[in-house]
Amino acid sequence: MSNITMSRQFRKRLDIDGSLKQRAWDFLTKLMTDPTSPGLHIEPIKGSRDPRVRTGRVNDNFRAVMFLVAQQPEPHFVLAAVAKHDEANALAERLVLTTNPVTGVLEVLEDTPAHWVPPAPAVSAAYPGEAGAAATSASESGSVTAAEVAPEVSPPLARFTSADLEAIGLSTSLTARALSCVDEDALIAVAGDERLPSWQGDALLALATGASVADVLAQLRPAQKAPTAADAAAASSAGAESTTMDTKPELVPEQGLTPASDAEVEAALAQPGTLMDFVRIETDNELRRVLDGTFADWRVFLHPEQRHYVHLDTNGAYRLTGGAGTGKTVVALHRARHLTFHKNDARIVLTTFTRNLADNLARDLRMLDPSIPQVRLGQPGITVRGIDQLALEIVGSTPAEIRAKAGGDLLAAGTVPGPLADREERAAWADAARATGLTGDVARPSFLISEYRMVILARDLTTRADYLRAPRPGRGTRLSRAQRMSIWDAVEKYRRQLALDQKASFAEIAVLAARCADATEAADGRRPADYVVVDEAQDLHPGHWRLLRALAAEGPNDLFIAEDSHQRIYGEKVVLSRYGIHIRGRSRRLTLNYRTTAQNLRFAVGILADTPVTDLDDETDSVAGYRSAMNGPAPALHPCSGLTEELDAAADTLRAWLIPPTKNADDSARAAKRDGKALAVEPGSLGILTRSAAQRDTVAQGLRDRGIPVQVVATQDPGRADAPRLMTMHRAKGLEFSRVILFGVDRNAVPSAQALADETPDERADRETRERFLLYVAASRARDALVVLWTGAPSPFLPQ
Numbered sequence: 050m051s052n053i054t055m056s057r058q059f060r061k062r063l064d065i066d067g068s069l070k071q072r073a074w075d076f077l078t079k080l081m082t083d084p085t086s087p088g089l090h091i092e093p094i095k096g097s098r099d100p101r102v103r104t105g106r107v108n109d110n111f112r113a114v115m116f117l118v119a120q121q122p123e124p125h126f127v128l129a130a131v132a133k134h135d136e137a138n139a140l141a142e143r144l145v146l147t148t149n150p151v152t153g154v155l156e157v158l159e160d161t162p163a164h165w166v167p168p169a170p171a172v173s174a175a176y177p178g179e180a181g182a183a184a185t186s187a188s189e190s191g192s193v194t195a196a197e198v199a200p201e202v203s204p205p206l207a208r209f210t211s212a213d214l215e216a217i218g219l220s221t222s223l224t225a226r227a228l229s230c231v232d233e234d235a236l237i238a239v240a241g242d243e244r245l246p247s248w249q250g251d252a253l254l255a256l257a258t259g260a261s262v263a264d265v266l267a268q269l270r271p272a273q274k275a276p277t278a279a280d281a282a283a284a285s286s287a288g289a290e291s292t293t294m295d296t297k298p299e300l301v302p303e304q305g306l307t308p309a310s311d312a313e314v315e316a317a318l319a320q321p322g323t324l325m326d327f328v329r330i331e332t333d334n335e336l337r338r339v340l341d342g343t344f345a346d347w348r349v350f351l352h353p354e355q356r357h358y359v360h361l362d363t364n365g366a367y368r369l370t371g372g373a374g375t376g377k378t379v380v381a382l383h384r385a386r387h388l389t390f391h392k393n394d395a396r397i398v399l400t401t402f403t404r405n406l407a408d409n410l411a412r413d414l415r416m417l418d419p420s421i422p423q424v425r426l427g428q429p430g431i432t433v434r435g436i437d438q439l440a441l442e443i444v445g446s447t448p449a450e451i452r453a454k455a456g457g458d459l460l461a462a463g464t465v466p467g468p469l470a471d472r473e474e475r476a477a478w479a480d481a482a483r484a485t486g487l488t489g490d491v492a493r494p495s496f497l498i499s500e501y502r503m504v505i506l507a508r509d510l511t512t513r514a515d516y517l518r519a520p521r522p523g524r525g526t527r528l529s530r531a532q533r534m535s536i537w538d539a540v541e542k543y544r545r546q547l548a549l550d551q552k553a554s555f556a557e558i559a560v561l562a563a564r565c566a567d568a569t570e571a572a573d574g575r576r577p578a579d580y581v582v583v584d585e586a587q588d589l590h591p592g593h594w595r596l597l598r599a600l601a602a603e604g605p606n607d608l609f610i611a612e613d614s615h616q617r618i619y620g621e622k623v624v625l626s627r628y629g630i631h632i633r634g635r636s637r638r639l640t641l642n643y644r645t646t647a648q649n650l651r652f653a654v655g656i657l658a659d660t661p662v663t664d665l666d667d668e669t670d671s672v673a674g675y676r677s678a679m680n681g682p683a684p685a686l687h688p689c690s691g692l693t694e695e696l697d698a699a700a701d702t703l704r705a706w707l708i709p710p711t712k713n714a715d716d717s718a719r720a721a722k723r724d725g726k727a728l729a730v731e732p733g734s735l736g737i738l739t740r741s742a743a744q745r746d747t748v749a750q751g752l753r754d755r756g757i758p759v760q761v762v763a764t765q766d767p768g769r770a771d772a773p774r775l776m777t778m779h780r781a782k783g784l785e786f787s788r789v790i791l792f793g794v795d796r797n798a799v800p801s802a803q804a805l806a807d808e809t810p811d812e813r814a815d816r817e818t819r820e821r822f823l824l825y826v827a828a829s830r831a832r833d834a835l836v837v838l839w840t841g842a843p844s845p846f847l848p849q
């Protein structure tokens with residue numbers, strides 16, 4: 050038997066050449082069960098820099114390059130690479146398994162001075178410095194600042210000296226390169242280099258976006274004391290040789306690398322930075338989990354921050370926020386899985402805003418770990434549901450007598466109400482307002498729906514007297530006593546009608562479900578879940594929060610909330626403490642974007658334009674430190690003169706993306722894949738997003754007329770890979786695409802003039818903010834490329 054640890058590069062290579070995967074599975078299972086098996090052909094390499102290096106036969110052409118790092122109690126192999134025979138042997142000669150002397154992170158480095166240094170960054174012509182010049186300067190003075198390197202510009206690392214960067218464990222040459230970057234794009238080119246250990250690129254970007262040296266070290270070495278300013282100063286004045294708290298004389302030397310001892314390797318495997326690039330595999334099941342499916346980093350290699358929040362034991366409700374694409378959903382999935390191991394027979398609810406998003410969560414959870422039971426509510430395992438679906442299930446499954454008692458004013462004699470569609474809900478309020486003679490802004494269905502949801506249901510008000518007295522925090526429109534009286538008349542009328550129809554809005558069903566869960570607990574002492582994990586929480590309304598509070602008893606790890614206040618596109622702002630959910634002091638933010646290129650991210654953040662945003666704790670939320678390590682083209686902005694031209698532009702863009710297959714397409718695709726180059730995109734990974742459903746249907750017809758088939762995604766996603774997906778911006782919430790066209794981003798469409806007109810004057814400002822957030826959500830769905838089209842005047846939300 051043996052243990053194996055697999056590097057990200059090794060796993061990735063198997064995906065580039067899919068046929069290797071089965072062979073790798075055979076090789077690795079054999080290696081784990083009997084490392085002495087002669088079929089493995091494990092051989093040391095003569096003259097290798099690291100004496101522990103071995104190669105093994107994966108198939109006739111390919112060999113694995115690995116390190117045998119321990120023999121006792123069982124052999125332990127660290128798999129570094131898989132490559133063609135000769136390439137593997139050559140690599141094996143040069144590779145060294147080492148640990149970073151400062152951070153203790155495991156690193157596989159080539160023992161050649163140049164290899165791990167990324168190509169020269171694209172610096173502007175005005176920039177006088179060279180990486181070499183910076184390095185010379187650093188070695189002469191012991192420390193050089195980015196501002197010294199490029200005095201006439203404001204480099205992203207201007208706040209730091211070379212000693213600062215070296216104190217984190219970055220090599221002298223990488224430090225020089227990073228400090229020589231005059232703008233963010235240049236730094237991303239350096240930091241995003243695939244060959245760098247992941248933690249190093251991330252550390253550079255974190256420093257560039259506001260983190261301190263101490264912050265970076267605290268994340269990478271959580272158990273150790275972060276250096277103080279005095280430590281840093283001492284390190285700086287002592288020069289590179291003594292900047293580290295380690296006793297080693299040199300920081301990440303680039304030649305003459307010292308192989309790490311077995312004990313150092315063992316210790317490194319526990320470091321969060323190591324787990325960004327390495328995974329230890331001890332069982333067949335774990336091996337299957339790592340190898341199965343297409344390569345998806347998120348299933349195996351988490352950022353140290355993400356890992357922290359997955360494993361964190363909380364004292365009660367906990368909130369994780371972060372910009373679009375920072376991996377909140379990934380953390381929610383891993384955390385739900387982690388909680389299944391937390392206690393025997395744990396009952397976990399993983400929920401989100403819509404049924405479609407819940408279907409995606411269920412799919413991704415299966416992808417993450419098919420062995421985790423996805424179960425019905427109340428059973429051991431994970432129940433994945435949209436929050437409204439969950440509410441309906443609870444109401445439906447509560448014994449009739451308990452439900453009847455809990456229902457009170459909201460239920461017709463213990464029935465299970467049918468949910469009202471949005472349209473029906475608006476009509477019911479319009480009828481109630483008309484019937485009771487309610488007039489003015491407060492008679493608008495949009496106002497009444499929100500008053501009912503945010504005040505009456507939120508506080509479970511059942512009498513007129515309660516409503517007349519109730520505080521209405523956060524409501525934009527002030528109400529006189531007479532207005533409240535009239536509104537209550539409308540509420541009674543609305544409720545009577547719904548009781549007759551045996552219907553209820555989803556907001557009412559959520560409150561009913563909360564009451565049912567409370568009543569069941571009072572009757573038999575048990576709530577439906579032990580732990581609740583909720584994603585996309587920024588859009589939940591007070592009824593949802595009451596339900597979430599009622600699902601699991603208050604206690605450690607009871608409620609984990611993933612949200613981004615900048616993506617609130619549906620409901621009004623909610624402050625959780627008003628609903629018995631206390632997160633003060635238990636709230637953190639993710640900042641590394643894994644989805645979008647830095648160019649798209651900058652554009653999406655530009656849409657927010659410093660709009661003041663408060664979070665579920667009523668504290669200011671910001672996008673500080675939000676960063677991406679991926680480079681791509683700048684978003685393309687196309688003004689058009691009319692609908693025809695806009696449709697032509699969309700069709701041309703899609704055609705260019707959907708490169709038509711040529712005679713030799715198969716060969717070139719295979720070659721591109723083998724070389725790790727980008728392929729022409731899958732049609733189903735392209736997204737076209739519109740502000741309204743009507744516009745979506747116009748675009749569908751327009752594109753089909755131009756010979757481009759599209760899949761219109763309304764409620765259910767057909768999920769076909771053979772045509773671009775067309776949907777509203779609202780429907781795209783929580784999704785992602787390789788490339789996106791935002792269609793019709795005109796002044797009247799975003800913000801939607803119709804949506805604004807629907808609101809009372811006092812509620813209009815919040816609605817406008819939500820329209821801005823909607824454009825931010827839409828723009829942040831694109832991974833690689835973003836095209837924005839409009840006719841006439843552009844949306845005022847587009848960044849200049």
Ligand SMILES: Nc1ncnc2c1ncn2[C@@H]1O[C@H](COP(=O)(O)OP(=O)(O)OP(=O)(O)O)[C@@H](O)[C@H]1O
Nearest residue numbers: 346347351352373374375376377378379643644783
């Ligand atoms: N550790 C990781 N390694 C690689 N990819 C990751 C990692 N974490 C997240 N991703 C990828 O980044 C993308 C965004 O992740 P995710 O959907 O979890 O972000 P999010 O914060 O929930 O986004 P949004 O708020 O926009 O819904 C996904 O493609 C996901 O697979």
